[in-house]
Amino acid sequence: MRVLLLLSAVVGLLLVAGQAAGFIQPGPQRVEIRIHYSHFTPSAISVPHGVPVTFVLINQDPIDHEWLLGDAAFQERHRKGTEPHHAGTPNEVSIGPLSTVETTITFGSPQTLQYICHLPGHEEYGMVGTLTVS
Numbered sequence: 832m833r834v835l836l837l838l839s840a841v842v843g844l845l846l847v848a849g850q851a852a853g854f855i856q857p858g859p860q861r862v863e864i865r866i867h868y869s870h871f872t873p874s875a876i877s878v879p880h881g882v883p884v885t886f887v888l889i890n891q892d893p894i895d896h897e898w899l900l901g902d903a904a905f906q907e908r909h910r911k912g913t914e915p916h917h918a919g920t921p922n923e924v925s926i927g928p929l930s931t932v933e934t935t936i937t938f939g940s941p942q943t944l945q946y947i948c949h950l951p952g953h954e955e956y957g958m959v960g961t962l963t964v965s
């Protein structure tokens with residue numbers, strides 16, 4: 832029993848050290864983003880590149896929202912856009928009132944992106960978040 836405990840402690844230490852040293856790759860990631868009172872929580876997220884990341888978008892408001900993830904040029908395009916509904920593109924998601932949508936993206940390289948709701952007035956109200964891909 833004591834040997835087993837010691838063994839599991841050693842394995843645990845090795846895992847921590849391995850992750851710190853960067854030679855153990857992270858597995859698939861799952862990130863929950865809550866939408867409430869027209870704000871994203873959390874509004875800053877870090878994920879690794881090279882593994883699938885599933886974003887669980889939980890809309891707790893009784894109104895529509897959207898989660899549009901991209902760089903500055905992408906956001907500028909959508910700021911001026913008039914698409915009423917987004918579907919079929921993993922980084923462009925519409926979330927109906929009081930509903931949850933999941934979308935999975937694998938990022939190819941480190942980068943910094945923003946997720947914004949471009950429904951009229953929502954960005955100005957603060958419906959903006961930053962995603963750091965490391």
Ligand SMILES: [Cu+2]
Pocket residue numbers: 869895896897948949950953958
């Ligand atoms: Cu919104």
